Amino acid sequence: MLEVTGLTIRAGGTALVEDLSLDLATERLTCLIGPSGCGKSSVIKWLSGVLALELQAQGDARLDETTLSLPHPAIAYQPQQDTLFPWLTILENAALGLEIRGAPRNVARDKVRPLFSTFGLQGHEDSFPDQLSGGMRQRAAFLRTMVQDARVLLLDEPFSALDAVTRLKMQDWLTARLADDPRAVLLVTHDLFEATQIADRILVMGRNPGRIVADIPVTTPRIDRTEASLADTRSMLKSLLLEDTE
Amino acid sequence: MSVVRHILPAVILAIACLGGWEAYVALTGTSPLVLPAPSDVLNGLRVERTAIARHAAATIGVASVGFGLSVLFAIAVSVALHFAGWLRRGMMPLLVASQTVPIVALAPLMVLWFGFGLLPKVLLVILVTFFPMVVSLMAGYATLPRAFRDQLVSMGAGRWQVFRRATLPSARGHFFAGLRISATYAIVATIFAEYAGARRGLGIYILTAKNNFRADLVLSAVVVSALLTLALLALIQLVDRLTGRRYRRATHA
Numbered sequence: 001m002l003e004v005t006g007l008t009i010r011a012g013g014t015a016l017v018e019d020l021s022l023d024l025a026t027e028r029l030t031c032l033i034g035p036s037g038c039g040k041s042s043v044i045k046w047l048s049g050v051l052a053l054e055l056q057a058q059g060d061a062r063l064d065e066t067t068l069s070l071p072h073p074a075i076a077y078q079p080q081q082d083t084l085f086p087w088l089t090i091l092e093n094a095a096l097g098l099e100i101r102g103a104p105r106n107v108a109r110d111k112v113r114p115l116f117s118t119f120g121l122q123g124h125e126d127s128f129p130d131q132l133s134g135g136m137r138q139r140a141a142f143l144r145t146m147v148q149d150a151r152v153l154l155l156d157e158p159f160s161a162l163d164a165v166t167r168l169k170m171q172d173w174l175t176a177r178l179a180d181d182p183r184a185v186l187l188v189t190h191d192l193f194e195a196t197q198i199a200d201r202i203l204v205m206g207r208n209p210g211r212i213v214a215d216i217p218v219t220t221p222r223i224d225r226t227e228a229s230l231a232d233t234r235s236m237l238k239s240l241l242l243e244d245t246e
Numbered sequence: 247m248s249v250v251r252h253i254l255p256a257v258i259l260a261i262a263c264l265g266g267w268e269a270y271v272a273l274t275g276t277s278p279l280v281l282p283a284p285s286d287v288l289n290g291l292r293v294e295r296t297a298i299a300r301h302a303a304a305t306i307g308v309a310s311v312g313f314g315l316s317v318l319f320a321i322a323v324s325v326a327l328h329f330a331g332w333l334r335r336g337m338m339p340l341l342v343a344s345q346t347v348p349i350v351a352l353a354p355l356m357v358l359w360f361g362f363g364l365l366p367k368v369l370l371v372i373l374v375t376f377f378p379m380v381v382s383l384m385a386g387y388a389t390l391p392r393a394f395r396d397q398l399v400s401m402g403a404g405r406w407q408v409f410r411r412a413t414l415p416s417a418r419g420h421f422f423a424g425l426r427i428s429a430t431y432a433i434v435a436t437i438f439a440e441y442a443g444a445r446r447g448l449g450i451y452i453l454t455a456k457n458n459f460r461a462d463l464v465l466s467a468v469v470v471s472a473l474l475t476l477a478l479l480a481l482i483q484l485v486d487r488l489t490g491r492r493y494r495r496a497t498h499a
Binding site for chain 1: 418495
């Protein structure tokens with residue numbers, strides 16, 4: 001289990017996030033939702049070791065009681081944009097994380113290549129990112145993130161750049177992928193429909209300063225999640241989000 | 247077809263200018279000592295081709311060594327400036343100041359300090375050509391999208407890995423832009439260095455022709471100098487095309 005305790009992030013004298021604590025259970029998809037500017041992306045960037053230099057952070061991250069030095073190989077981060085390098089092929093992009101962690105180039109690529117069919121990218125090993133559709137690019141980014149074998153995945157609004165139909169398909173695809181290859185996932189989103197559709201648990205952040213204001217488990221099995229069955233949860237989330245923006 | 251479309255306007259314009267020049271000389275009866283017609287220049291090139299070729303070869307040699315070293319120097323300086331902020335803050339004003347020194351004043355001093363050999367000419371070519379490349383590279387390094395850097399750092403990449411895997415490839419377009427600007431200076435700088443003092447080269451050939459009132463031969467050497475610069479630019483274009491297909495792709499981050 002990943003635990004974050006006492007996280008405070010400041011910009012000069014202003015606290016963006018104050019004394020935030022959260023935990024991520026193994027094999028669960030947790031959505032972090034909140035209004036713009038509440039610091040949800042800052043939290044995920046801090047956990048990834050890429051917090052902006054002008055921000056100061058204090059807090060602890062522990063994995064199974066061991067304090068982590070960030071960035072850490074047990075945590076893989078996927079930023080908002082797919083960040084596939086345009087000058088690398090999809091295979092080269094997908095193997096990048098492994099190579100940076102020290103795997104020889106051939107070993108890294110041999111490990112990635114068999115996964116292309118699982119990620120719906122077969123035949124695109126030598127394609128460049130600009131030759132792929134938005135959904136395929138996102139799957140390639142997921143491949144690069146998941147192949148790193150990190151126990152925790154931090155996904156910062158991974159579907160925000162996709163059109164509505166592709167987004168729905170990718171949400172289903174991701175939950176199916178995680179069912180086959182479970183990890184502890186923290187997914188940042190500002191979309192309460194998305195959160196209720198895919199999460200096992202939803203953490204709601206408030207702002208000024210950023211903090212967790214609600215921890216909502218979503219117990220309905222994904223297959224049974226319909227507009228009707230999720231109506232109460234969505235209504236509660238909507239109230240919490242509107243309350244905080246007033 | 248696109249090559250024809252790109253080159254044709256320049257060819258037509260050049261022919262029109264040369265035709266106008268030829269007609270002006272013929273109609274006004276201007277002395278070839280003052281303004282030789284393009285046909286005189288062409289004739290001078292034909293008659294003096296062996297001598298001009300010998301001097302051009304010397305110029306190519308100096309320009310190649312000077313420009314080659316300049317490229318390496320520019321890359322090394324830009325990397326050092328990229329990694330050391332205090333060095334960047336300290337050196338950039340000095341580098342800018344170095345570009346304000348007139349080449350007219352510097353070339354004779356180089357000869358005075360380092361003699362008539364290769365060294366003063368190479369130093370002058372480096373001094374003239376490395377700055378645009380350094381500035382272009384620095385600008386190119388700054389274009390790296392923040393998200394790319396974050397992605398690599400989250401994977402455990404250190405500063406050098408980020409530089410090698412993302413910053414440097416991101417700067418490729420800027421590097422070639424700077425290289426093209428510098429290339430246009432390289433031959434001219436070499437000729438100027440030779441002009442200030444040399445045993446062989448287009449610069450000394452131009453000086454001798456001028457002293458002999460042979461404007462046609464001065465212009466013949468100028469034509470060769472222009473052709474050399476165009477050849478260098480074409481070579482850079484070729485290298486860019488052959489090696490850079492994957493780097494010309496769109497950035498989405």
